Amino acid sequence: MSTPAATVHEAVTRARLAFADAGIASPDTDALELAAFALGRDAADVRRAMVLREPVDAAFSARFDGLVEERVARVPLQHLTGRAHFRRLTLAVGPGVFVPRPETEVVAGLAIEAVRAAGEEPLVVDLCTGSGAIALALKDEVPLARVLAVELSDLAHGWAVANRDRTGLDVDVRLGDATTAFEDLEGEVDVVVSNPPYIPDGAVPNDPEVRDHDPEVALYGRSADGLAVPLAVAARAAVLLREGGVLVMEHADSQGGTLPRALRLTGAWDDVVDHADLTGRPRATVARRSGAPAGPATSRP
Incomplete structure (x- = not known):
């Protein structure tokens, strides 16, 4: 993810594809959960932001990309967010x-x-x-x-x-x-x-x-x-x-x-x-x- 994503939809989509390539069993769920965590919002809000093609700023991109890299390295999702549902x-x-x-x-x-x-x-x-x-x-x-x-x-x-x-x-x-x-x-x-x-x-x-x-x-x-x-x-x-x-x-x-x-x-x-x-x-x-x-x-x- 060298080029920052412009929208929430683009960021989550890139993460989902990266997780699927890494063999992670639940790429969609993990990408959405990490985006929600990085934005400080719930999953429903993230889905709405994706539909509306809501833009993201540099601070979110840096944080989210770092989380995605760790998840691709198979750090547990819950260790990254500190929470388990x-x-x-x-x-x-x-x-x-x-x-x-x-x-x-x-x-x-x-x-x-x-x-x-x-x-x-x-x-x-x-x-x-x-x-x-x-x-x-x-x-x-x-x-x-x-x-x-x-x-x-x-x-x-x-x-x-x-x-x-x-x-x-x-x-x-x-x-x-x-x-x-x-x-x-x-x-x-x-x-x-x-x-x-x-x-x-x-x-x-x-x-x-x-x-x-x-x-x-x-x-x-x-x-x-x-x-x-x-x-x-x-x-x-x-x-x-x-x-x-x-x-x-x-x-x-x-x-x-x-x-x-x-x-x-x-x-x-x-x-x-x-x-x-x-x-x-x-x-x-x-x-x-x-x-x-x-x-x-x-x-x-």
């Missing part, structure tokens, strides 16, 4: 925290369905909360729920607390190990939701945004199949949940058979069902706590 919320994100993905919105939706079915004032726990995305979405969409969340990383915990404070949503966000958390709630929780680390050890994420920028502690499941951490978290969920309580857990698309199978083998779960995301890929397992006594909590691998 998740269901009805806009969250602060950046280095040190896993950026919530669109597929996780489906996981949050499954948890919200389970919470709404659990009663008037359900007790909900989010294990491995990261930025707080799922926990905050739950509280936002089911205001009468009591929602608690825990995160192992102090950096990610800081982002979750900041998001809780920014949104004003009443979520109890704790720093700690998901596999031992909430001793005061054992056997009382209605719904546990988790997006744990689940990438198999030795696997390299395809997307540079994930591989080079997301924290490893949020990615790897600490076993060849990636299930060591998820199963340890599920074991804790079995202790926390009341009989008939529901677990909702995100997983890799390659684990749509292995995670449900592993949960069934523990004897702690009934009605184990896997669900696809909006792209049709296996994404989340929903299971109901059986009446059998829970075994001892499993420590983090």
Whole structure:
């Protein structure tokens, strides 16, 4: 982009083409979001400015072109803008925290369905909360729920607390190990939701945004199949949940058979069902706590 763009339409179009050439999966969305960020306006305003061929000044061009260059280099969009849109919320994100993905919105939706079915004032726990995305979405969409969340990383915990404070949503966000958390709630929780680390050890994420920028502690499941951490978290969920309580857990698309199978083998779960995301890929397992006594909590691998 050596020659400055003359209009918003031209700037966004150039960015979209550059992103498509770089192999970025959502060039249109990313170009629009960066323009909105650079202009300090919302996406709808940017679309209107594009239609009207609104001119841009040198200050915008310099800022926007710099952002486009970084995005072409596969710096995550959310790290450039400092924000991630998740269901009805806009969250602060950046280095040190896993950026919530669109597929996780489906996981949050499954948890919200389970919470709404659990009663008037359900007790909900989010294990491995990261930025707080799922926990905050739950509280936002089911205001009468009591929602608690825990995160192992102090950096990610800081982002979750900041998001809780920014949104004003009443979520109890704790720093700690998901596999031992909430001793005061054992056997009382209605719904546990988790997006744990689940990438198999030795696997390299395809997307540079994930591989080079997301924290490893949020990615790897600490076993060849990636299930060591998820199963340890599920074991804790079995202790926390009341009989008939529901677990909702995100997983890799390659684990749509292995995670449900592993949960069934523990004897702690009934009605184990896997669900696809909006792209049709296996994404989340929903299971109901059986009446059998829970075994001892499993420590983090």
